Structure formats: structure tokens, C-alpha cells
Amino acid sequence: MNIALKFWSGYVRATHRWPIIATIVPFIPVVAIWSIVANSGMFPRAFFPAPVDVMRSFISLTYKGILPDYLQDSLIRLLFGAAIGVALGIPLGILIGSSRLAHRICWPVLLFFQAIGDIAWLPILLIWFGFGLTTMTFVIVYTVLFPIVLSTVLGVQSVHRDLARAAQSLGASPMRVLWEVTLPGALPNIITGLRNGLGYGWRALIAVEIIVGTSGIGFMMFDARRAGSTVEILLGMIVLGTLWYIVDAWILAPIERATGQRWGLVTS
Amino acid sequence: MKTLSLKNLRKTYFDPYAGSQVTAVQDVSLDVEQGEFVSVVGPSGCGKTTILNMIAGFIPYTGGEILIDGNLVKGPGPDRGVVFQSFALFPWKTVLENVGFGPKMRGVPKDERDRTAREYLALAGLSHAADRYPNELSGGMQQRVGVVRALANNPAVLLMDEPFASVDAQTRMTLQEELTRIWQERKPTVIFITHDVAEAVFLANRVVVLSKGRVLDQIKVDLPRPRVWDQLIEDETFKRLSAQVLQMVRAA
Amino acid sequence: MLVAPGQKVRSRVAWRGMNSLVGAALFVTPLLMLVGIWAIVVPLFNVNPRIFPSVGSVAEAAVAAIGDGSLIRHIGASMLRVGLGTLLGVLVAVPLGIAMGVSPAVSAFLTPLFRFFSVLAGIAWIPIATLWFGYGFGAIIFVIFNAVFFVVAYNTLLGVSTIPMTIRNAAASLGAGRWALLTEVLLPGALPNIVTGVRTGLGFAWRGLIAAEMIATNVGLGYMLFVARDFYRTEVIVLGMIVIGVLWLFIDRLLLVPLERATIERWGLVRRT
Numbered sequence: 170m171n172i173a174l175k176f177w178s179g180y181v182r183a184t185h186r187w188p189i190i191a192t193i194v195p196f197i198p199v200v201a202i203w204s205i206v207a208n209s210g211m212f213p214r215a216f217f218p219a220p221v222d223v224m225r226s227f228i229s230l231t232y233k234g235i236l237p238d239y240l241q242d243s244l245i246r247l248l249f250g251a252a253i254g255v256a257l258g259i260p261l262g263i264l265i266g267s268s269r270l271a272h273r274i275c276w277p278v279l280l281f282f283q284a285i286g287d288i289a290w291l292p293i294l295l296i297w298f299g300f301g302l303t304t305m306t307f308v309i310v311y312t313v314l315f316p317i318v319l320s321t322v323l324g325v326q327s328v329h330r331d332l333a334r335a336a337q338s339l340g341a342s343p344m345r346v347l348w349e350v351t352l353p354g355a356l357p358n359i360i361t362g363l364r365n366g367l368g369y370g371w372r373a374l375i376a377v378e379i380i381v382g383t384s385g386i387g388f389m390m391f392d393a394r395r396a397g398s399t400v401e402i403l404l405g406m407i408v409l410g411t412l413w414y415i416v417d418a419w420i421l422a423p424i425e426r427a428t429g430q431r432w433g434l435v436t437s
Numbered sequence: 438m439k440t441l442s443l444k445n446l447r448k449t450y451f452d453p454y455a456g457s458q459v460t461a462v463q464d465v466s467l468d469v470e471q472g473e474f475v476s477v478v479g480p481s482g483c484g485k486t487t488i489l490n491m492i493a494g495f496i497p498y499t500g501g502e503i504l505i506d507g508n509l510v511k512g513p514g515p516d517r518g519v520v521f522q523s524f525a526l527f528p529w530k531t532v533l534e535n536v537g538f539g540p541k542m543r544g545v546p547k548d549e550r551d552r553t554a555r556e557y558l559a560l561a562g563l564s565h566a567a568d569r570y571p572n573e574l575s576g577g578m579q580q581r582v583g584v585v586r587a588l589a590n591n592p593a594v595l596l597m598d599e600p601f602a603s604v605d606a607q608t609r610m611t612l613q614e615e616l617t618r619i620w621q622e623r624k625p626t627v628i629f630i631t632h633d634v635a636e637a638v639f640l641a642n643r644v645v646v647l648s649k650g651r652v653l654d655q656i657k658v659d660l661p662r663p664r665v666w667d668q669l670i671e672d673e674t675f676k677r678l679s680a681q682v683l684q685m686v687r688a689a
Numbered sequence: 690m691l692v693a694p695g696q697k698v699r700s701r702v703a704w705r706g707m708n709s710l711v712g713a714a715l716f717v718t719p720l721l722m723l724v725g726i727w728a729i730v731v732p733l734f735n736v737n738p739r740i741f742p743s744v745g746s747v748a749e750a751a752v753a754a755i756g757d758g759s760l761i762r763h764i765g766a767s768m769l770r771v772g773l774g775t776l777l778g779v780l781v782a783v784p785l786g787i788a789m790g791v792s793p794a795v796s797a798f799l800t801p802l803f804r805f806f807s808v809l810a811g812i813a814w815i816p817i818a819t820l821w822f823g824y825g826f827g828a829i830i831f832v833i834f835n836a837v838f839f840v841v842a843y844n845t846l847l848g849v850s851t852i853p854m855t856i857r858n859a860a861a862s863l864g865a866g867r868w869a870l871l872t873e874v875l876l877p878g879a880l881p882n883i884v885t886g887v888r889t890g891l892g893f894a895w896r897g898l899i900a901a902e903m904i905a906t907n908v909g910l911g912y913m914l915f916v917a918r919d920f921y922r923t924e925v926i927v928l929g930m931i932v933i934g935v936l937w938l939f940i941d942r943l944l945l946v947p948l949e950r951a952t953i954e955r956w957g958l959v960r961r962t
């Protein structure tokens with residue numbers, strides 16, 4: 170008991186010094202259990218590979234250059250789609266957030282199209298654009314767009330009316346009010362929207378690559394599915410999870426916190 | 438010289454629940470001299486905020502006219518500085534940037550507007566807080582920033598709607614004393630709205646009492662300046678004027 | 690004017706009814722306008738029906754699909770899968786989440802795991818699910834279960850760990866045993882988070898469902914869309930999209946949002962979602 174406690178306090182201190190330990194250690198038991206189950210022969214190895222197999226596949230695919238290539242393809246698609254989504258979403262959100270009439274007209278339409286969801290567009294997109302980049306980009310833009318628009322609207326509406334009035338009575342033109350007050354005021358919400366949007370976009374990308382696929386992580390997973398190779402499917406999932414973890418926990422979440430906290434606009 | 442004049446000002450709102458017009462301001466005429474400090478008091482709902490918002494140009498008026506230096510008011514503008522009860526500081530700008538906002542909108546170069554802003558911050562005793570963000574300041578400090586931000590823009594009229602209502606009693610007294618001091622130094626024209634009769638008398642050259650959207654009465658306040666609470670609290674004239682205004686408000 | 694209490698209440702209810710009717714009309718009007726534009730544009734530009742269908746042909750497709758019972762069958766299959774998968778997911782996730790959230794150390798330890806798995810929620814499980822369970826019902830249920838499970842468990846854990854220690858102590862000092870603490874304090878305290886989790890998880894599950902049905906089955910809305918694509922039946926595709934949109938709008942706006950609002954407002958816990 171005493172030793173366990175000592176161990177625990179050592180762990181707590183270590184995680185305090187190097188927070189990354191707190192991120193990695195919880196995965197150790199998961200991998201261990203996985204390894205034990207796989208080695209126990211409960212399931213056929215081809216069906217339920219061990220961590221070592223996945224590791225081996227990771228090394229070989231990286232060495233052959235397939236994994237880096239696919240990863241790059243997926244990331245570029247995601248970033249490209251997200252960039253377009255942001256470029257469309259923020260202005261649209263500002264318009265809908267600041268104009269009553271635009272809100273009346275656009276809000277129901279927005280909710281409806283959001284409800285249709287990205288994936289359901291695939292069949293008709295395949296008819297329109299075929300299996301290709303256009304289809305994939307469309308789906309990602311579509312996915313990223315809604316969270317950004319919806320949270321931009323929320324952000325714009327959450328800016329206190331007195332702030333815009335203060336700027337006006339200090340001589341700001343409508344464009345300046347937009348730039349100096351509305352945008353910064355909505356920024357924390359916009360970043361939250363971006364974070365959600367990227368999360369959804371990532372999933373959509375995988376689905377599209379599975380169905381449309383010619384390359385990318387999703388394609389790799391589904392190609393492996395066709396060949397019955399569980400190892401590569403698991404590898405794909407792990408790569409996806411890790412990548413998103415890094416992007417979300419180490420880039421997006423800190424940005425989100427930083428904007429909100431410094432200004433005291435902390436949103437939970 | 439008249440700086441601000443209201444002529445037969447009127448405002449009706451549409452009440453969507455009752456489906457009818459509600460008169461908030463019935464008929465208000467008022468002239469304010471350059472450099473005058475006018476307090477406006479009146480019971481809740483008598484139309485004080487509505488009048489101030491119309492002068493500021495935040496809401497349109499139904500009838501009559503508002504003139505600033507002879508020009509008709511149409512919308513908000515830098516000739517009327519506003520100090521808000523909610524402070525309305527830009528949370529994403531430092532104190533210095535907040536105070537320099539008005540000059541920035543006029544296209545004043547950064548060096549110069551920083552200099553102006555620092556000068557005004559010194560006036561309010563806030564030089565040390567220049568690089569902080571508003572949420573890092575106490576309520577009293579935030580409202581000081583709010584006041585000098587409006588002043589730094591050199592408005593013809595300074596409009597204040599219960600600016601000290603949301604700070605604690607001690608701080609409020611300090612702010613009131615500071616405001617009279619700053620007013621004496623700069624002589625801005627001020628319209629100051631408040632619920633607090635003592636505050637109204639303490640600050641003003643003239644107290645206007647409103648009732649049901651009309652001017653009920655006005656009282657000149659000829660107390661000597663500088664005004665400090667320690668002295669005025671015992672002052673007979675101050676007590677008499679306060680009592681008089683209080684009576685009018687309660688009768689309103 | 691004197692008004693009897695009952696009368697007043699009734700008139701207020703009527704007014705509120707009017708209000709929600711007006712609200713519904715305001716909501717539907719822009720959508721109807723959109724249909725109007727669609728009805729004008731398609732014949733005006735003589736759009737090829739293989740590219741985009743006319744309003745009429747979609748209506749015909751709807752009548753046909755309802756008539757031969759296929760639409761109902763597809764909807765039924767999809768709803769059954771979502772319902773069952775969600776139910777399983779919530780039933781497993783909530784107790785687990787509460788158990789994990791009770792100790793701050795345990796919940797801190799597990800948070801990274803959930804973060805990792807929550808991005809995989811839904812779609813990324815499709816390849817392995819179909820390998821393990823074969824194409825069909827099992828794989829799809831597994832995908833939906835996954836989508837719901839990780840998100841709900843994580844939110845439950847979050848919800849429980851945000852209940853202040855003082856409240857737990859207060860309950861304990863008022864004589865609450867373990868079971869009472871669970872049912873009287875932890876579960877209600879975490880409920881707003883649980884509901885939010887269910888809403889998010891169902892969103893992922895719904896998307897995962899459509900994707901999985903395109904790949905791994907022979908009935909369901911996703912399948913209906915994907916098969917129609919093979920024959921360039923755009924009117925069936927658009928019909929399917931509208932059905933999917935309307936269904937989700939109903940599930941989300943009429944069920945999940947009010948539920949979320951009710952739990953959050955009832956306890957005055959204003960939390961942002």
C-alpha cells in the first residue's frame with residue numbers, strides 16, 4: 170500500500186513537471202490489455218492483431234512512404250476544405266448575426282441543411298463531380314461551414330450592445346465597428362466553432378475517403394478492409410486518433426482558452 | 438452659448454404585447470450651456486435613459502429636435518461622448534488602446550494618440566494600468582477608464598447614464614469627487630443621469646427633475662467648488678437643496 | 690377589468706399557442722421560398738433530370754416510395770438501428786461515466802483516453818466493424834454504439850467531476866448513503882452534461898449511420914441514396930436527403946434541444962454547449 174502511494178505521488182509530481190506524461194501513461198494499460206488479449210489466442214491473429222503487428226506495419230508503411238503520402242493527402246484536403254469553410258462561414262455568420270432580416274431568412278435554411286448532413290450529399294455529389302477532389306472538398310467545406318456559421322452568429326449576438334454603441338459614439342464607422350468590436354467580440358465563439366468544425370470535418374474526410382477514396386488515411390483503412398488486413402485498419406485508426414489529439418489538445422484548445430481568458434470572456 | 442438644446446422632444450415605443458404605442462418621453466425642452474454640468478433625476482421609468490439614448494443618437498426620436506452646436510442630431514457621433522453604466526470597455530483592448538480608440542477613429546497616428554491617452558490616464562490617476570486589460574481592473578478603475586475614454590475624444594457633450602450605479606459606495610464617492618475635479622479642469626458639458634439625489638446635487642450646476650416624460654422642475658446648484666464629501670455632508674445649503682430635490686422626485 | 694383566474698390562464702395559453710404557430714410559420718416560410726425557387730429554376734434552365742430533379746418528380750418519387758412501402762421500410766430500418774445503438778450506448782456509458790467521475794484522480798487519468806477515442810467516434814470504426822461483424826446489422830449497431838458511447842461516457846465523467854465536493858459532503862452529512870448519493874446527487878448533477886453528450890453523440894451516430902448504410906447494408910436511408918446513385922435517380926436521392934434532413938431536424942429540435950434546455954434551465958445551471 171505504502172509503495173503504491175509513493176508511486177502515485179511520484180506520478181503526480183512527474184505529470185506536474187512534464188504534462189505529456191499524463192497524456193501518455195493512460196494508454197499504457199490499454200495497450201497492455203490489448204496485447205494480452207491478442208496474444209492469448211482468444212481471437213485469430215489476423216482478426217485481432219497485437220500492438221507489435223501494428224507497430225511493424227507502421228514502420229514498414231512509413232519506410233515505403235505510403236503512410237506519409239496518405240497522411241499528407243488527408244491533411245491537405247482537410248486544410249483546404251477548412252480554409253474555404255472559414256472564408257465562407259465567418260462573413261455569413263456575421264451577416265446573419267447582425268441583421269434581423271438575414272437571420273429570419275437564413276436561420277431555418279441553415280438548420281435544415283445542417284440536418285441533412287455532409288454524408289448524405291455524397292451520392293448526388295458523385296453524380297455531379299465524379300470520384301475526385303471536388304467531391305471531397307465540397308463535403309469538407311459543407312461540414313466545416315455549419316459549426317463556424319452557427320457559432321459566429323452566436324458570437325456576434327453575444328457582443329454587448331453597449332460596446333457597439335460606445336464605438337459609434339467614439340466616431341467609429343460601421344466598417345470600423347465590425348472590425349474593432351464585432352469581430353473580436355465574436356472571436357472566442359468563432360474559434361470554438363472552428364474547433365468543432367475541424368472535428369466534424371475530420372470525420373467527414375474519413376467517410377469520404379472510404380467511399381470516394383483514391384488515397385488518404387480513410388482510403389488506406391478501407392483498402393485494408395477489402396484485403397482483410399486488420400493491422401492496417403487499426404494503424405489508420407491510431408494515426409487518426411493521435412493526429413487529432415495533437416491538433417485539438419495542443420493547438421486548438423490552447424488557442425481557444427487564450428483568447429477567452431486574457432479578455433475575461435472565458436466561456437467555461 | 439448653448440451647446441445642447443432639446444426642443445419639444447417626444448418618443449413613443451411600440452409595445453408588441455399590448456399592440457399599442459407607449460409614450461416614454463412626452464414633451465421635453467432643455468437648453469444646456471457650454472461647460473455646464475446638468476444632472477437629471479426622476480423616478481424609475483420616467484424616460485431618463487430614453488432621452489439620453491436619443492441625444493447619443495442610439496435610438497431615433499418620434500418628434501421635436503435635438504441640436505448640438507446648432508446641428509441636428511442624426512445617429513451617434515464623436516461630438517457626443519457616452520459613459521455607460523455597464524462600462525462598455527472593449528475587453529480585447531488594453532486600457533491604453535481603449536482610451537486611444539476615439540483618436541484612432543479620427544486617424545490620429547499611433548504615437549500621438551498614445552500620448553493623448555497617457556495624458557488622460559494620468560488625469561484619472563491610472564497611468565500604472567495603461568497596459569492592462571479591462572477585466573484585470575476593479576469596477577471603479579474600469580469606470581474611470583470609461584470616463585477618460587469619452588473625454589479623450591474631446592466631445593462637445595459628455596453623456597452619462599447612471600455611470601456609478603454599479604460600483605460600491607466608497608468607490609462611488611471617490612469617483613464623484615474625481616469627476617468634479619476633472620470637470621473643473623476641463624470644463625466639458627455634461628448630462629449626468631442618476632437615481633441618487635445626493636449625487637445629482639453634489640456634481641451639478643443644475644438639477645433637472647423629470648416626471649412621466651416631462652420636465653417637472655429645475656434647480657440651480659451654486660455650491661462652491663472644489664466639492665468634497667467631507668465638507669458638503671455637513672453643508673446646510675447642500676442639505677437644503679438635496680431635501681428639496683428629493684421632495685420633487687417623490688412627488689413626481 | 691376583472692378576470693377570473695381560469696380565464697386569464699386560458700387566454701395566456703391561447704396566446705402562447707398562437708406564438709408557437711407564428712414561430713413555426715416564420716421557420717417554414719424561408720424553406721417554402723427555397724422550394725419555390727427550386728420549382729422556378731429547374732424548368733427555367735431546363736436542368737437535366739440526371740443532374741437535378743424537378744419538384745414534381747421528387748413528389749412523384751415520394752408518392753411511389755410511400756406507396757410501395759419502401760420509404761417506410763428504409764426509415765424504419767435506420768431509426769431502429771439508431772435507436773438500439775443509442776440505447777445500448779447510453780445504458781453502458783452513463784454508469785461507467787459516473788463510476789469513473791467519482792474520483793478526481795481517476796477521471797483526470799482517463800480524460801486523455803476519451804479524448805483520443807472520441808474523435809474516432811462513429812465513422813472511423815466502419816472498416817473494422819464490418820470486418821469483425823460482417824456487412825449488416827451488427828456492424829452498424831457497433832458503429833452507432835461507439836459514436837454514442839465515448840461521447841456520453843466522457844460527458845458524464847465531466848458532469849460528475851464538476852459537481853462541487855461541498856454538495857457531496859452536504860448530502861453525506863445529511864445522511865445520504867452511497868446509493869442515495871448516486872441517485873440524489875451524482876446522477877441529477879451530471880444530467881445536463883449527459884443530455885448534451887447524448888445530443889452530440891447522436892449527431893455523430895446519425896452521420897455514421899448514413900455512411901455505414903452506404904457501405905454495409907441493403908436497407909436503410911443511406912442505402913436508398915447510394916443505390917439511387919447507380920441509376921442516376923436524382924429524384925430519389927433528393928427525396929432521401931430531404932427525409933434525412935427532416936428526420937434529424939425533428940429528432941434534434943423537438944426532442945434533444947428541449948430536453949437539453951429543460952435539464953439545464955431547471956437547475957439554473959447555465960452551461961454553454
Ligand SMILES: Nc1ncnc2c1ncn2[C@@H]1O[C@H](COP(=O)(O)OP(=O)(O)OP(=O)(O)O)[C@@H](O)[C@H]1O
Nearest residue numbers: 450451452459461480481482483484485486487488
Ligand atoms: N425598447 C423599449 N420598448 C418599449 N418600451 C420601452 C423601451 N425602452 C423603454 N421603454 C419604456 O419607456 C419608459 C421610459 O424608459 P426609460 O428606460 O427611459 O426609463 P428610465 O427613466 O431610464 O428608468 P430607470 O430609472 O429605471 O433607468 C418606460 O416606461 C419603459 O417601459
Ligand SMILES: [Mg+2]
Nearest residue numbers: 485486487598
Ligand atoms: Mg435608465
